[in-house]
Each structure stands twice: as C-alpha cells, then as structure tokens.
Amino acid sequence: MELPFAESFKIKMVETIRRSTRAEREQWLKEANYNLFNLKSDQVFIDLLTDSGTGAMSDKQWAAMMTGDESYAGARSYYNMKAAIKNILGFDHFLPTHQGRAAENVLFSVLVKSGDIVPGNSHFDTTKGHIEFRKAKAVDCTIDEAFDTELDHPFKGNVDLVKLESVLTTYPKEQIPMIIITVTCNSSGGQPVSIANLRAVKQLADKYGIPVCYDSARFAENAYFIKMREEGYQDKSIKEIVKEMYSYADMATMSSKKDAIVNMGGFIAMRDEELWKKASTYNIMFEGYVTYGGMSGRDMNALAQGLDEGTEFEYLETRIKQVEYLGEMLHEYGIPFQKPVGGHAIFVDAKKILSHIPKEEFQAQTLGCELYLEAGIRGVEIGTILADRDPETRENRYPELELLRLAIPRRVYTNNHMEVVAAALKNVFNRRLNIKHGFKIIEEAPIMRHFTVHLDKIK
Numbered sequence: 001m002e003l004p005f006a007e008s009f010k011i012k013m014v015e016t017i018r019r020s021t022r023a024e025r026e027q028w029l030k031e032a033n034y035n036l037f038n039l040k041s042d043q044v045f046i047d048l049l050t051d052s053g054t055g056a057m058s059d060k061q062w063a064a065m066m067t068g069d070e071s072y073a074g075a076r077s078y079y080n081m082k083a084a085i086k087n088i089l090g091f092d093h094f095l096p097t098h099q100g101r102a103a104e105n106v107l108f109s110v111l112v113k114s115g116d117i118v119p120g121n122s123h124f125d126t127t128k129g130h131i132e133f134r135k136a137k138a139v140d141c142t143i144d145e146a147f148d149t150e151l152d153h154p155f156k157g158n159v160d161l162v163k164l165e166s167v168l169t170t171y172p173k174e175q176i177p178m179i180i181i182t183v184t185c186n187s188s189g190g191q192p193v194s195i196a197n198l199r200a201v202k203q204l205a206d207k208y209g210i211p212v213c214y215d216s217a218r219f220a221e222n223a224y225f226i227k228m229r230e231e232g233y234q235d236k237s238i239k240e241i242v243k244e245m246y247s248y249a250d251m252a253t254m255s256s257k258k259d260a261i262v263n264m265g266g267f268i269a270m271r272d273e274e275l276w277k278k279a280s281t282y283n284i285m286f287e288g289y290v291t292y293g294g295m296s297g298r299d300m301n302a303l304a305q306g307l308d309e310g311t312e313f314e315y316l317e318t319r320i321k322q323v324e325y326l327g328e329m330l331h332e333y334g335i336p337f338q339k340p341v342g343g344h345a346i347f348v349d350a351k352k353i354l355s356h357i358p359k360e361e362f363q364a365q366t367l368g369c370e371l372y373l374e375a376g377i378r379g380v381e382i383g384t385i386l387a388d389r390d391p392e393t394r395e396n397r398y399p400e401l402e403l404l405r406l407a408i409p410r411r412v413y414t415n416n417h418m419e420v421v422a423a424a425l426k427n428v429f430n431r432r433l434n435i436k437h438g439f440k441i442i443e444e445a446p447i448m449r450h451f452t453v454h455l456d457k458i459k
C-alpha cells in the first residue's frame with residue numbers, strides 16, 4: 001500500500017482555541033461593525049484572516065532568538081541576516097525594516113516621486129498605497145488569464161510583456177522609477193510568476209534602462225511552483241531556483257512575516273551601493289539605525305534562520321499540500337474558487353456564489369461575514385472594499401474579481417481544521433440564495449479603508 005503524505009514536522013507547543021455559538025458570533029460581528037478586522041481573536045475559532053506574521057516558528061528559530069545580539073550598532077544578528085540574504089537571494093546590500101510596508105516606505109522615498117508610473121503585475125495593497133500616497137500611479141500589467149478564476153494556468157502571476165512594453169514606450173524613462181514584480185502575486189490569488197517570465201521582464205527592463213524590484217513576501221512559494229510546474233526545473237533545489245529568480249532583479253522589498261516565517265520583520269535588499277546609501281538616510285529617519293531598522297537582534301536571528309527553513313523543499317511541500325487539500329474539498333463540493341490554488345490561500349469566488357447580490361453591496365465582504373457566522377472562521381475580503389476609491393474621481397473601483405481569501409498560516413492548523421473550513425463553506429454555499437442583502441458603508445478612511453471601515457446591513 002502506498003503511504004499517504006504527512007507533515008514534515010511534529011508539534012512541540014500548542015495554543016488553545018475555542019468554538020463559540022451562533023448567537024455570540026452575531027452579537028460580536030455587529031459590535032465589530034461587520035468588519036472582520038475589528039473582531040477580537042478570541043472571538044475567532046479558525047483564523048484565516050492572513051498568513052502574515054501568524055506562522056509558528058521552529059525550535060531552531062526559538063533557539064536563535066536566545067542568541068540574539070541586542071547591540072545598537074553592528075550586532076552579530078545583523079551580520080547573520082546579511083549573510084542569509086547574500087546566501088539565499090544574492091544581494092550584497094540590505095536594510096532591515098520592521099515589516100514589508102516599511103521597506104516600501106523607505107525605498108519609495110528614494111525612488112518614487114509625484115507623476116511617476118510604476119508598472120508590474122497586480123501590486124499589493126500597501127505597495128499601491130505607498131505609490132499613490134506619493135501621487136504616482138501603479139499600472140497593472142498582469143496577463144488577462146489571471147482574471148478568469150476557472151481557467152487553469154500554471155503561472156497566473158505572469159506579466160503581460162506587451163502591456164508592459166506599451167507602458168515603457170508611452171512614458172519617458174525618467175517617469176518610470178522601477179518595475180515591481182510581486183512573487184507570488186498576492187492580489188491575483190497567490191499565483192506564481194514563471195522563471196521564463198522573470199527573465200523576459202528583466203530583458204525588457206534592460207532594453208529601456210529601468211530597474212526591476214521584486215516584492216518578495218512569498219518568493220519561496222513562487223520557487224516551489226517553478227519546481228513543480230516549469231519545464232527544466234524539476235531537479236533543481238528550491239535554493240537554486242531562488243538564486244536564479246533573483247539574478248533577474250536589481251532590488252527587493254520583503255515582508256518577512258510570510259516566507260521567512262517570523263512574526264514581525266522585513267528588509268530591503270539591493271545590488272547598488274549608492275541606492276543603499278540614499279535609502280539608509282530614510283531608514284534611519286523612519287525605522288532605526290541601519291544595522292537594526294526597527295527589529296530587535298533576536299528577531300533578526302529568527303529571520304535569518306527562517307529564510308533558510310522557508311527555502312527547504314520539505315517545508316514548502318507540507319505547506320502547499322495543505323492549501324491544496326482544502327482546495328480539493330471545495331472543488332468536490334462545487335464551490336467556485338481561483339484555480340489553480342495559490343501558494344498561501346484559497347480565493348473563493350464570491351462574485352459567482354453571490355451573483356444575486358449587487359456588487360455595490362460588497363459580495364466578498366458579505367460571504368466573509370456569512371462564513372464567520374456559520375463557524376467562527378475568519379477570512380478576508382479581496383474585492384471592492386479593498387480596491388478602494390479612485391484617488392481622482394473618489395468613485396468606488398470595482399475590481400474584476402470579488403474574492404474571499406482564506407489564508408493558511410504556516411505550520412499552525414491541522415488538516416482537521418481544513419475539513420471544518422470546507423464543511424462550513426459548503427453550508428453557506430448551499431444556503432446562498434437565502435442571503436438576500438449585503439452591506440453599505442457607514443464610515444471609511446481616505447486611504448486603505450478596508451482595515452477600519454464600518455459597515456451596516458442593508459435591510
């Protein structure tokens with residue numbers, strides 16, 4: 001008999017979570033103004049809000065924390081992190097930051113100015129926020145296939161080279177500070193970018209003299225998909241693939257709360273020493289001195305260890321197979337979601353499930369609230385609320401996709417939890433036509449409104 005697949009770890013420490021009643025959840029959701037970000041974590045049974053900073057560190061990472069060097073300048077932990085970035089990504093220079101958006105803030109303070117154009121595959125929300133805050137524009141050049149959720153395409157994060165080249169020819173070089181490639185592409189569903197596409201983007205960028213920056217939060221998951229799906233990469237190690245990916249980049253920003261499996265941390269890495277010098281000034285102003293940048297020594301140590309573990313095949317296989325396991329159950333139940341499944345999450349197609357609810361009533365948000373009411377499971381809306389208003393017209397932007405993201409934290413839940421999630425979603429799916437109305441906005445912030453928006457039910 002063929003042996004079934006099993007996780008490549010065993011569990012040394014556990015944390016209690018608790019189920020609640022439907023009546024409790026109704027009360028809590030109302031008090032949270034129907035914004036799942038406002039719930040207390042104790043009001044959640046299975047928390048799939050994000051895979052960011054929610055992973056479980058390994059025994060080796062905890063051990064590394066104990067040997068953290070908390071010196072203000074020149075700490076050993078800084079040099080451990082520097083060595084890990086050099087070994088794994090190949091960059092000579094880096095700056096620690098407290099998380100990914102801080103890395104964007106520092107780097108964009110040097111590179112992005114008012115009126116600039118920043119093309120890429122679908123930009124992540126904080127990335128776009130930092131671009132638009134500087135009165136520059138993010139242009140989405142993702143391939144059209146990414147927007148058809150039922151279409152099975154191995155690399156839905158790929159950049160459409162024709163779209164990209166048309167941006168590069170339309171605007172002068174001085175107006176395009178960089179091309180940002182997000183690996184894996186978070187906003188199009190955790191979808192990978194192929195090595196061939198990364199190479200082609202770099203060739204195009206070189207032709208027009210524009211630097212390439214990787215938004216690297218899930219770079220290791222991207223490398224796993226290259227190994228599994230791209231011709232000629234089956235026999236390469238994840239670390240070899242990562243090296244090649246980054247040979248086509250000039251710089252990178254990284255939220256280490258994802259593939260470096262730490263609870264807090266990030267960095268900027270680059271080849272150009274001049275850029276490092278310029279960015280250092282902003283790092284000192286916004287984050288901290290250049291050898292800690294908002295991180296404690298112990299956290300830098302855990303990050304260095306996490307970069308190594310996060311680029312091991314066995315770890316990635318365990319992780320991604322769990323996401324696929326959830327996907328297989330949903331497929332069996334006939335629930336529409338973005339195919340193929342992404343690296344870190346399942347993106348449920350709320351537009352299809354709640355097609356009888358108008359988009360003005362926030363279909364994905366409505367589905368998220370229903371799933372919470374059903375079983376205390378928290379997902380997150382990737383739809384109209386997240387897409388925010390157009391900065392000029394202030395009209396709501398309606399994205400092509402209305403998705404409910406179920407992000408799976410790393411090394412945290414078991415497959416039994418995944419079974420509960422699938423069953424709960426099936427129950428909501430079966431009673432979908434009884435969900436008559438969505439929500440209206442009562443209160444919202446001028447930028448990145450999804451974190452704090454207040455909603456009310458439409459009666």
Ligand SMILES: *Cc1c(COP(=O)(O)O)cnc(C)c1O
Pocket residue numbers: 052099100101102124126127182183186215216217218254255256257258265266
């Ligand atoms: C999470 C993330 C960021 C922002 O990082 P934070 O650590 O949350 O500030 C930027 N880009 C991508 C692709 C991300 O997934």
